[in-house]
Amino acid sequence: MNLEKILFGFFILLALTLNFGFFIGDIDNPDHHDELELFAAIVVSLVATILKFGDRTHIGAVLLSTSLVADLHLIAAAVVWGLAANVGEDGVTSAAMASVVSLSGGALLANIASVVLLVIETVNIRR
């Protein structure tokens, strides 16, 4: 057992679960999607990205790229939300909410890919 491996798996999985938690619910209903959860998803996703830095293996490179995709989606979602809440005249409308949640849906796919890759790698090692 290796603390680094535990942390690595933990953050990748946590990024997925938080992402999923935020994503689930009616797509255009702000009550079903928590701000804090999106924030947590972003932070955890960033941490997962940094943990993947500097891995020279092929699978490490693919893991890093899926993570970067997830970061990009989540940050885009946060920016859309921030714009709707602070700049737009109507506040967070259901249309704005829908685009935030669909962006996080994209991140969810990337995170799923990350976890699948992690599982494949683990299986290969444990054989």
Next chain:
Amino acid sequence: MAEVFIIFFRRMRAPLLVLIGAYSIAIVGLVMIPGVDEQGNPWRFDFFHAFYFVSFMASTIGFGEIPHDFSALQRMWTVVAIYLAVISWLYAIGTILSLIQDPVFRRAVAHRRFIGRVRALGEPFFIVCGCGESGRLLIKELARRNIRSVAMDAHQDALQDLELEDLPFEVPHLLGDASRPELLNTAGLTSPNCRGVLALTSDDHLNLKIAITTKLSNRHLMAVSTARTADTMANLASFNTDHIINPFYLFADHLARALHAPKSHLIYRWLVQSAGKPLREVKTPPRGTWILCGYGRFGKAVARYLNYEGIATVVIERDPEASGAPEGAVRGRGTEAVTLREAKIHQAAGIVAGTDDDANNLSILMTARDLKPDLYFVARENRLENNPLFHAAGVDFIMQSSRIVVGHIVSMIITPLMDRFLRQARHRDEEWAGRLLEQIRQVGEGFTPETWSVTIDDEESPAVLGSLAKGLDVTVDSLQRDPTERRRLLPTVALMLVRDDEEDLLPEGHTTLRPGDQLLFCGASGQQGRMQWAQNNEHVLHYLVTGTERAESAIWRHWLADRRRRRETGNPAEAD
């Protein structure tokens, strides 16, 4: 590029994690804590404003309490957040600074930059392995002729010295073992612009490996290598190294030539030496017994060549048995009067101070001069920086390994015609050499001349090709005439004409040129540029060949023809 990024992010992992942690703690705290605005309404940070506030707070820019004045609890949390964030930033910046100074990282960056520079060269270049005295001198000589080079050396000091040289353009250089194939590849071995690899390190074995790598990766690439032992020379020759240079043999050969053909030797000196130096006569070495101090690789080469010339030598060597000195060798260094006397200095004609230590060589010279001032002094100069000392010591013949090597390489690869000329000139007698020396003396006006080659082709002399096609009789000396006054000859000497792969030394002035001819000239500095007038401008060449101006436009042509006709019909008054 990849290495630089990987090293950077690997090192930045911990500081980035700390930063993200500090930011998220500060932001979440601010979002949670309730505040009261100026009207007494409760409010809370949203994530956007919290991130905004933390961003300027953490970087210590501090715009103030935005958007409303804070409550006491918010201020307490801000204090915590300030310390968290500022310390994390210090940690991150500290890591970046130490990373920039890290030798591994710097090397990765330098390597990356080197690859980029080599790729950007875009013109023919040579790879110079070994940036010692010879390597630097060679790079300088190449640069003077506008030829690019790429340098490699295993020692940082040598590369730093190279960087301090005053060169017209930047020479990309790499720290590393030049015999490693992948490093040679990054230096551009596989680049289509690479013209050859010059192995000039002080280690024979290393040179051998460099030459092998070069020949294996591209058979047609030129490989030049220095070698200091016969063993390595044979080894290098076995896989077709293009040029193998042994500075000791070269020098001994020059010395021997100075003995039996002093004038022919002087031609070599004057033409190969860099142009614009004062012409110096060389005292002819006397025949008689010579004393040889030091019987290493240098001493052996000199002894061999002197013996060819039928000159007896007395060897002074510190360890005669180990160095395999001939019988009758005197044990000692030669720096003391005792050993010199034992070697019968009073009967000697010349002395060679050939140890590998400059101080010892100078000491030998001084001692010998005290004992017998009229000796002929030959000295081996190991380091160029000691040159003024050797000149002050009044040495008649100085052996500078790096100058010999560089002069040889330059004449071989940069001016192959020169090399050909010198080879042919060796077979001529002293009378011929004497006449040529006199000509060089006249054109150079007391300085060593420049040498250059001219090919009669589309690129170098379009005017000559054009005029030949029109049936004009362009001769060698028509190129050498002064473009402003054809009766005057430019101070130049036509050294050689190569036609159909055959050399014609000192061609006659009235030899008619043919397309494809190659000519080698020497002359005072600046004459090459004046000669190019005739090579490039048909009107100038027409004037030089025929002595008449050719009209450049139709009206002028008509007017001139008219004038000429009138003059020919014998009516000078009307013509004027």
